[in-house]
Amino acid sequence: xxxxxxxxxxxxxxxxxxSPFRPPRRNDxxxxxxxxxxxxxxxxTLTAMETLYEIQLLDPEERRRFSFSPGQFVMLEVPGIGxxxxxxxxxxxxxxxxxxxxxxAGSLTTYLTKVPRGIRVGIRGPFGTAFPMERMHGExxxxxxxxxxxxxxxxxxxxxxxxxxxxxAVDIVYGAKEPSQLLFSYMYEAWRQxxxxxxIIVEKAGPLWKxxxxxxxxxxxxxxxDRDHAECARNMYAIVCGPPVMxxxxxxxxxxxxxxxxxxxxxLERRMHCGMGKxxxxxxxxxxxxxxxxxxxxWTVLNLPEAI
Amino acid sequence: xxxxxxxxxxxxILFSALTARHEVIGPVEAGVDRHGKPFYxxxxxxxxxxxxxxxxxxxxxxxxxxxxxxxxLATFRTSGxxxxxxxEYNVDRPRVxxxxxACDINALNKLDKVLTGGDYPMPWYAAKRRNMFIVxxxxxxxxxxxxxxxxxxxxxxxxxxxxxxxxxxxxxEILSNNAYNLLRGIRAVEPGEEEHVLYRRAVAExxxxxxxxxxxxDLTKILDMEFxxxxxxxxxxxxxxxxxxxxxxxxxxxxGVEETVDIDLSVARKTKTLYSCNxxxxxxxxxxxxxxxxxxxxxxxxxxxxxxxxxxAYEESLCTGCGRCGETCLAGINVPDVIASVRGEGGA
Ligand SMILES: Cc1cc2nc3c(=O)[nH]c(=O)nc-3n(C[C@H](O)[C@H](O)[C@H](O)COP(=O)(O)OP(=O)(O)OC[C@H]3O[C@@H](n4cnc5c(N)ncnc54)[C@H](O)[C@@H]3O)c2cc1C
Ligand code: SF4
Ligand code: SF4
Ligand code: FES
Numbered sequence: 001x002x003x004x005x006x007x008x009x010x011x012x013x014x015x016x017x018x019s020p021f022r023p024p025r026r027n028d029x030x031x032x033x034x035x036x037x038x039x040x041x042x043x044x045t046l047t048a049m050e051t052l053y054e055i056q057l058l059d060p061e062e063r064r065r066f067s068f069s070p071g072q073f074v075m076l077e078v079p080g081i082g083x084x085x086x087x088x089x090x091x092x093x094x095x096x097x098x099x100x101x102x103x104x105a106g107s108l109t110t111y112l113t114k115v116p117r118g119i120r121v122g123i124r125g126p127f128g129t130a131f132p133m134e135r136m137h138g139e140x141x142x143x144x145x146x147x148x149x150x151x152x153x154x155x156x157x158x159x160x161x162x163x164x165x166x167x168x169a170v171d172i173v174y175g176a177k178e179p180s181q182l183l184f185s186y187m188y189e190a191w192r193q194x195x196x197x198x199x200i201i202v203e204k205a206g207p208l209w210k211x212x213x214x215x216x217x218x219x220x221x222x223x224x225x226d227r228d229h230a231e232c233a234r235n236m237y238a239i240v241c242g243p244p245v246m247x248x249x250x251x252x253x254x255x256x257x258x259x260x261x262x263x264x265x266x267x268l269e270r271r272m273h274c275g276m277g278k279x280x281x282x283x284x285x286x287x288x289x290x291x292x293x294x295x296x297x298x299w300t301v302l303n304l305p306e307a308i
Numbered sequence: 309x310x311x312x313x314x315x316x317x318x319x320x321i322l323f324s325a326l327t328a329r330h331e332v333i334g335p336v337e338a339g340v341d342r343h344g345k346p347f348y349x350x351x352x353x354x355x356x357x358x359x360x361x362x363x364x365x366x367x368x369x370x371x372x373x374x375x376x377x378x379x380x381l382a383t384f385r386t387s388g389x390x391x392x393x394x395x396e397y398n399v400d401r402p403r404v405x406x407x408x409x410a411c412d413i414n415a416l417n418k419l420d421k422v423l424t425g426g427d428y429p430m431p432w433y434a435a436k437r438r439n440m441f442i443v444x445x446x447x448x449x450x451x452x453x454x455x456x457x458x459x460x461x462x463x464x465x466x467x468x469x470x471x472x473x474x475x476x477x478x479x480x481e482i483l484s485n486n487a488y489n490l491l492r493g494i495r496a497v498e499p500g501e502e503e504h505v506l507y508r509r510a511v512a513e514x515x516x517x518x519x520x521x522x523x524x525x526d527l528t529k530i531l532d533m534e535f536x537x538x539x540x541x542x543x544x545x546x547x548x549x550x551x552x553x554x555x556x557x558x559x560x561x562x563x564g565v566e567e568t569v570d571i572d573l574s575v576a577r578k579t580k581t582l583y584s585c586n587x588x589x590x591x592x593x594x595x596x597x598x599x600x601x602x603x604x605x606x607x608x609x610x611x612x613x614x615x616x617x618x619x620x621a622y623e624e625s626l627c628t629g630c631g632r633c634g635e636t637c638l639a640g641i642n643v644p645d646v647i648a649s650v651r652g653e654g655g656a
Contacts, residue, residue: 029397029429029431029434029435030395030431031427031428032428032429032430032431033381033382033393033395033431033578035393037393077567077578078567079384079386079391079393079567079576079578080384080386080567080568080569080576080577081567082566082567083565083567083578084594103594105594105595106594109594118389119389120389120390120391122393244597269593270591270593270599271590271591271592271593271599273563273564273565274563274565276426276427276428277422277426277428278422278423278428278430278561278563279562279563279564279565279583280561280562280563280585280613281562281564281583281590281591283609283613283617284599285609285612285616285617286612286613286616286617286618286620286621287617305532305535305612306599306600306605306609
């Protein structure tokens with residue numbers, strides 16, 4: 001690239017920021033396409049559709065620098081195949097590595113199901129807003145997930161486990177279509193051991209299923225029925241992750257039991273091609289999901305036209 | 309701001325001083341339409357006589373020079389399962405834009421706000437923008453122009469030199485050192501009170517010629533109130549979801565990204581393609597869910613982004629009032645009519 005200045009009058013010189021591989025800094029050109037090179041270090045099949053990938057950054061310096069909060073997402077890139085946003089499913093304490101729980105949905109996600117461990121991928125991010133875990137210290141927390149919604153929620157669950165003494169009662173309500181679709185089943189025992197009340201409810205199940213059947217809202221009703229509304233309003237937070245139809249039913253119900261909408265957090269999914277507020281694909285009305293979200297409080301969501 | 313006045317006969321000298329060293333893009337005649345009227349395009353120009361500085365709005369904006377329709381964001385060299393990534397900003401020389409109208413300069417100013425601002429300035433755009441030299445010229449309002457309603461009829465920044473015709477002379481506004489030096493190569497003098505009067509008269513005369521108008525009073529509020537208004541449905545029924553309006557719009561910048569592998573398999577590319585929010589899969593996500601499946605919801609979104617969201621973020625709308633989208637739309641959908649109908653004035 002020419003860096004020559006034109007000698008006299010006239011025009012600007014070619015003034016392009018130099019090396020593209022500099023550490024990302026605020027307002028630095030190179031931040032835009034900055035990719036952490038990483039390796040798929042573990043592949044764990046969860047269900048027929050979902051696989052958990054452990055991905056570690058290669059550079060030790062970058063590993064130290066890379067950190068995220070529960071609820072944030074990364075862009076995962078396989079050169080020549082594609083790039084897509086995925087919520088981080090792992091504990092924020094683990095520096096330099098993320099776990100992504102990925103459902104087979106298209107070209108990139110299908111490619112990933114076929115690759116052996118050890119392939120090199122690119123990670124951009126982390127991007128977006130996070131669940132305000134610190135604000136919930138000292139309070140009761142209700143963690144609600146439907147289907148793949150457990151992927152972002154798991155990061156919050158890890159946080160709760162690691163800081164269990166900072167929270168009062170913690171309930172997880174997790175709903176799925178059928179037992180074969182339940183994610184992270186190997187974790188359930190550990191959650192219960194950390195004094196987290198886990199209830200699982202499925203819509204359809206064979207005779208072997210001993211647990212409750214139905215929708216999440218049914219289970220929520222049972223949990224919340226004997227609680228004092230004023231109490232809920234004062235010291236209860238909720239995080240709700242799942243398909244958009246779920247938000248409305250679940251959040252409205254929570255509101256009936258007294259939890260203020262500002263204390264309910266949801267994670268929205270939109271199409272995303274940059275993660276940095278430039279491509280506009282993620283807009284809800286005029287709000288960028290990648291910058292102002294994906295985590296929103298429910299009151300904000302209600303005020304966004306077309307959000308749910 | 310510094311001002312100069314010079315004879316129109318000096319302009320070719322100024323032009324050749326620029327073409328001597330640089331690529332110069334300017335308005336040239338590109339053909340005649342079915343009414344026998346010429347239409348124009350921004351093309352590289354080397355001959356002053358090919359320039360049409362009295363041109364009417366070009367069909368396509370100058371966007372392709374700073375926001376190309378397709379652009380590689382990165383290339384990857386792959387070997388085995390390993391790869392290395394190279395990011396190129398695709399700029400190797402400065403470019404001169406000779407003869408942009410105020411609306412198109414304002415389009416750049418609006419794009420600057422979103423693309424060069426925030427935590428992640430967009431390097432491909434910013435690098436090209438930094439390496440531009442812009443000479444603006446005044447214009448003759450056309451029936452489709454409503455830039456005055458959008459506050460984009462004059463450019464206050466974002467150019468190097470702006471020329472307004474006053475009789476057989478030009479009244480020049482100078483915004484950069486480069487432009488100042490350039491004017492030293494011709495005979496130009498400081499304007500006096502007489503030229504100030506002529507300039508104000510020229511501007512007042514232009515202002516009188518606008519016919520199209522958009523009422524932007526309280527528009528953000530009205531758009532919120534009328535989100536469910538039936539007029540959107542009736543516009544949506546007309547819209548072909550072809551995306552032409554975004555393609556010709558000087559301020560539309562939305563895009564998609566895709567990755568491909570070159571034939572020899574050792575090079576992969578990440579390519580950005582400008583997209584249009586009117587295209588059907590703009591907001592479709594994995595699992596097949598589409599957040600805006602109907603054409604009316606997409607059309608409405610385009611107006612919301614430009615006239616509401618952008619205003620909220622930057623206190624100006626993402627529309628310059630150039631009128632290109634209305635001129636291009638086969639369904640006759642244009643900003644003044646759409647906004648008027650949303651305001652309940654005039655039918656859809
Ligand atoms: C904030 C966020 C968090 C997410 N977290 C997870 C997660 O934890 N686990 C998970 O399995 N999935 C998650 N997704 C969805 C995931 O991004 C899509 O599954 C992925 O984009 C599909 O990529 P693909 O290349 O396999 O599909 P493609 O072959 O590209 O396309 C298949 C389908 O996916 C849609 N699609 C394409 N690109 C995108 C995109 N960039 N964003 C959304 N949809 C797209 C297309 O409309 C098409 O219908 C998340 C999405 C967002 C926005
Ligand atoms: S408004 Fe007109 S130009 Fe735009 S997508 Fe619809 S039919 Fe095409
Ligand atoms: S929306 Fe239409 S009138 Fe406004 S800037 Fe774009 S093309 Fe011009
Ligand atoms: S993902 Fe590109 S703007 Fe949000």
